[in-house]
Amino acid sequence: MRYLLRKIFSNKQTEERPHMKMNVFSSLDKNLEFIENQLFHSSDLKWRSIRFNHLEGLIVFFESITDQQRIQNEIIQPIEEKREGNVDKVITSLEITKKSDLCEVPHALIQGKCVLLFEGTVEVYVVDVTAVNKRSILEPENETVIRGAHDGFIEHLMTNLFLVRKRLMNPNLVVRYYQIGKATNTKLALLYMQDLANPDLVKEVDHRINSISMDTIFSPGFIAEFIEDNPYSLFPQILYTERPDRVVAHLMEGRVTILSDGDPSALILPVTFFSFYQSPDDYHRKWLVGSFIRLLRLMSFIIASIIPALYIAIIGFHPEILPENLIFSVKSSIDRVPFPPIVEALIMQITLEVLREAGVRLPSRVGQTIGIVGGLVIGESVVRAGLISYPMVIVIALTAISSFVAPSNEISLSTRLLGFPLMILSAMFGLIGIMFGLLFILIHLCKLESFGTAYFAPIMPLRMKDLKDTFIRFPIWSLNQRPHDPHPKRLNQERNSREWEQDDPGKE
Amino acid sequence: MIPEKSRISQGQFMFVVVQSQVGVGILSLPNKVQASAKGGGWISVLIAGLAIQVIILILWALCKQFPSDTIYSFLPKITGKYLGNLLSFAYISYFLLSAGTVLAKFADVVERWILQETPRWALLILSLLTCMYLAMENLRVIARLFVISSLTIIVMLVLTLMGYVNVNFSYIFPITEAGWGKIVKGATEALFPLVGYEIILVIYPFVEGKSGGKLKAASLGNMLITLFYAFEVFTCLIIFSPAVMSEVPEPLLYMLKGFSFQLIQRIDLIFLSVWVFVVSTAMVAWIYMATVGLGRFFHRGEHKKAVPYAMFILFILAMMAQEPSISDFFDRMLKIGHYTFVVGLPLILLCFTYLIRKRRT
Numbered sequence: 001m002r003y004l005l006r007k008i009f010s011n012k013q014t015e016e017r018p019h020m021k022m023n024v025f026s027s028l029d030k031n032l033e034f035i036e037n038q039l040f041h042s043s044d045l046k047w048r049s050i051r052f053n054h055l056e057g058l059i060v061f062f063e064s065i066t067d068q069q070r071i072q073n074e075i076i077q078p079i080e081e082k083r084e085g086n087v088d089k090v091i092t093s094l095e096i097t098k099k100s101d102l103c104e105v106p107h108a109l110i111q112g113k114c115v116l117l118f119e120g121t122v123e124v125y126v127v128d129v130t131a132v133n134k135r136s137i138l139e140p141e142n143e144t145v146i147r148g149a150h151d152g153f154i155e156h157l158m159t160n161l162f163l164v165r166k167r168l169m170n171p172n173l174v175v176r177y178y179q180i181g182k183a184t185n186t187k188l189a190l191l192y193m194q195d196l197a198n199p200d201l202v203k204e205v206d207h208r209i210n211s212i213s214m215d216t217i218f219s220p221g222f223i224a225e226f227i228e229d230n231p232y233s234l235f236p237q238i239l240y241t242e243r244p245d246r247v248v249a250h251l252m253e254g255r256v257t258i259l260s261d262g263d264p265s266a267l268i269l270p271v272t273f274f275s276f277y278q279s280p281d282d283y284h285r286k287w288l289v290g291s292f293i294r295l296l297r298l299m300s301f302i303i304a305s306i307i308p309a310l311y312i313a314i315i316g317f318h319p320e321i322l323p324e325n326l327i328f329s330v331k332s333s334i335d336r337v338p339f340p341p342i343v344e345a346l347i348m349q350i351t352l353e354v355l356r357e358a359g360v361r362l363p364s365r366v367g368q369t370i371g372i373v374g375g376l377v378i379g380e381s382v383v384r385a386g387l388i389s390y391p392m393v394i395v396i397a398l399t400a401i402s403s404f405v406a407p408s409n410e411i412s413l414s415t416r417l418l419g420f421p422l423m424i425l426s427a428m429f430g431l432i433g434i435m436f437g438l439l440f441i442l443i444h445l446c447k448l449e450s451f452g453t454a455y456f457a458p459i460m461p462l463r464m465k466d467l468k469d470t471f472i473r474f475p476i477w478s479l480n481q482r483p484h485d486p487h488p489k490r491l492n493q494e495r496n497s498r499e500w501e502q503d504d505p506g507k508e
Numbered sequence: 509m510i511p512e513k514s515r516i517s518q519g520q521f522m523f524v525v526v527q528s529q530v531g532v533g534i535l536s537l538p539n540k541v542q543a544s545a546k547g548g549g550w551i552s553v554l555i556a557g558l559a560i561q562v563i564i565l566i567l568w569a570l571c572k573q574f575p576s577d578t579i580y581s582f583l584p585k586i587t588g589k590y591l592g593n594l595l596s597f598a599y600i601s602y603f604l605l606s607a608g609t610v611l612a613k614f615a616d617v618v619e620r621w622i623l624q625e626t627p628r629w630a631l632l633i634l635s636l637l638t639c640m641y642l643a644m645e646n647l648r649v650i651a652r653l654f655v656i657s658s659l660t661i662i663v664m665l666v667l668t669l670m671g672y673v674n675v676n677f678s679y680i681f682p683i684t685e686a687g688w689g690k691i692v693k694g695a696t697e698a699l700f701p702l703v704g705y706e707i708i709l710v711i712y713p714f715v716e717g718k719s720g721g722k723l724k725a726a727s728l729g730n731m732l733i734t735l736f737y738a739f740e741v742f743t744c745l746i747i748f749s750p751a752v753m754s755e756v757p758e759p760l761l762y763m764l765k766g767f768s769f770q771l772i773q774r775i776d777l778i779f780l781s782v783w784v785f786v787v788s789t790a791m792v793a794w795i796y797m798a799t800v801g802l803g804r805f806f807h808r809g810e811h812k813k814a815v816p817y818a819m820f821i822l823f824i825l826a827m828m829a830q831e832p833s834i835s836d837f838f839d840r841m842l843k844i845g846h847y848t849f850v851v852g853l854p855l856i857l858l859c860f861t862y863l864i865r866k867r868r869t
Contacts, residue, residue, distance in 0.1 A: 320773060
């Protein structure tokens with residue numbers, strides 16, 4: 001019943017543009033006039049007349065998105081030299097197609113192709129001469145590592161695909177193109193491993209991408225919001241990355257990746273909470289060190305989200321939990337402050353967020369100002385003036401630093417937002433409030449599922465084997481199986497790579 | 509019959525039983541069993557665990573007859589439509605009353621130990637909202653949380669272990685000081701903190717696998733929790749002398765209050781915070797049991813629609829239980845309810861089904 005109602009009231013009727021077919025005129029002028037009209041006499045539409053096989057001809061192109069050097073070398077030069085022959089054979093471009101429908105021509109032109117028309121011929125030649133303007137491959141600034149590959153994605157889709165394919169020379173790597181956004185015609189690429197990714201997952205992602213019907217798609221953020229399962233959740237469910245090695249690692253775990261033209265970030269899905277705390281760095285270090293650092297990161301998540309709340313609860317409700325001498329030193333600093341701890345914490349936390357946001361916007365030349373204002377004025381003077389207590393400044397500073405430890409910017413923002421409701425709960429109910437808040441968060445994490453994968457796997461539901469690469473990183477030779485959460489087709493990934501230990505020819 | 513989304517594995521089933529059994533009772537249990545069984549209190553707990561094992565066996569045998577029905581759908585099959593529905597409502601009220609008492613006792617303890625000045629209604633609303641968020645989910649999500657929150661039991665165990673710094677084993681000797689009769693009487697006291705295994709009646713059809721495995725999982729859960737309780741009681745018995753024991757209503761907390769770390773002085777507060785998890789899960793288990801029934805009768809099987817007004821009922825029950833006389837009355841009702849609905853009635857129903865089967869063949 002509900003389904004029926006939704007069907008009746010939905011306004012998502014597929015509005016197919018009526019496709020008119022229009023044969024190419026035999027007159028050159030008429031053709032040109034038609035194309036110009038279709039493109040509204042845009043100023044960057046250019047044409048040049050040529051002569052071939054004793055016929056008057058025209059090359060039409062957009063000067064803004066075609067490579068004029070290529071038009072010169074691949075079309076005009078051979079035609080001027082040969083003067084006669086078969087057009088297909090004379091032109092040296094890679095991609096030539098013949099079209100007899102004039103209505104397709106404007107569409108080809110805006111994609112960076114150039115069109116050859118001849119007097120009296122009812123076919124046009126469409127030649128691909130798209131210009132490529134791209135920046136060079138640099139290390140992504142917000143995902144730097146100490147060891148490991150230092151290349152990152154750029155705004156050019158083909159380059160990004162190149163970076164992935166070069167690392168993953170495997171015929172099973174499948175790329176599927178999509179064009180979404182009726183007005184912007186943004187090109188997307190869906191990447192997955194045919195022999196690993198779960199077919200249901202691929203089908204679901206394909207289905208969701210196809211149902212996007214917005215006319216402008218600026219960034220992968222749009223796509224993420226359209227396809228994610230729980231849009232009301234605070235936790236990011238899709239991993240953004242600009243690192244090709246990270247993409248490859250996730251592809252090899254059976255996940256899928258979406259790349260979009262015009263943006264350097266790749267979307268990886270489905271991911272678990274713990275993927276946000278894994279970094280390519282972990283696998284370049286010795287496993288003990290890597291494990292230690294990963295534990296540190298997860299601990300920083302806990303610190304960033306609950307330390308301010310815990311401080312408020314202890315100061316406001318249960319100071320007796322602290323040892324006596326500590327209470328005295330903390331209390332002596334707090335007694336001079338006119339506000340209750342929650343107000344103090346909110347003031348400091350919001351100031352911190354403002355500073356952080358300002359730091360992102362400020363040009364680097366004035367960046368020092370932030371250091372002076374933030375470090376000296378806010379940190380020192382606010383205490384001197386008796387507005388905020390020293391312990392509170394320490395707590396907030398600790399929170400800020402811990403929240404930046406997360407290798408993904410999305411999760412670090414979520415973490416800090418998470419702190420606010422916990423602070424309010426702890427100001428109202430003390431430790432019990434924090435506990436209920438944490439319980440609520442845990443329930444929420446239990447509940448989240450993205451693309452059929454439990455978000456808090458492998459803890460909930462518990463799977464012991466996958467814990468090897470969650471809180472700590474076991475040695476790579478012991479990670480015999482892939483993580484189970486994306487339901488890959490093959491689980492085994494490694495077997496006896498250290499076999500040489502057994503067949504060591506008796507060395508004493 | 510049972511949708512894929514709410515199926516749970518047998519391991520999860522075990523943790524669901526564990527989490528439904530651990531509840532508010534644990535804090536006052538040592539005091540209560542000691543009153544009648546003296547130094548043999550821990551034996552009382554073990555006896556109670558054994559008794560529960562027998563009850564679990566009965567419940568399992570009953571559920572096994574109807575592998576794809578919850579208690580609400582097999583009751584009418586056995587007793588006929590009208591009586592069956594009437595009994596279902598009795599079960600729903602019993603489950604709701606249990607949830608209400610758990611909530612009320614939780615609020616009492618928190619008010620006594622941590623938040624002396626917070627109004628009771630605020631605390632109730634906070635805990636009910638959190639429970640509601642979980643209870644509205646399908647069983648799989650609930651089971652996932654129950655598995656992870658079982659970690660808190662380990663934390664509680666570790667915290668209790670610290671008590672072994674200064675113990676006096678002579679307090680429990682002679683073990684049979686009170687006599688076996690008194691020890692068994694203590695076991696009836698210990699039965700009530702251990703309730704919650706009734707959840708088998710409701711979630712049995714949701715569990716995957718064969719019936720033998722389900723029995724094993726439920727029994728293992730019960731065994732773990734009995735041992736945990738017995739351990740806690742034993743620890744309290746060797747720490748407090750019999751004379752002191754009768755003076756402290758919540759021995760576990762008093763015991764923890766006595767210890768301190770270098771950095772944390774009040775371990776009882778930490779214990780209570782962890783205990784919040786355990787109580788909430790127990791409460792959710794009761795609420796789930798009740799709302800599955802309500803959902804079946806009023807919302808075509810969607811239990812989540814029944815959760816909000818069930819919460820309202822619980823709120824009122826917990827507010828009423830503020831009066832000691834009313835809370836005593838609730839306790840008595842629960843005892844009667846437990847014996848009738850969890851022990852007596854299933855036994856009768858079981859005999860009944862066997863008779864019906866026999867007559868048919």
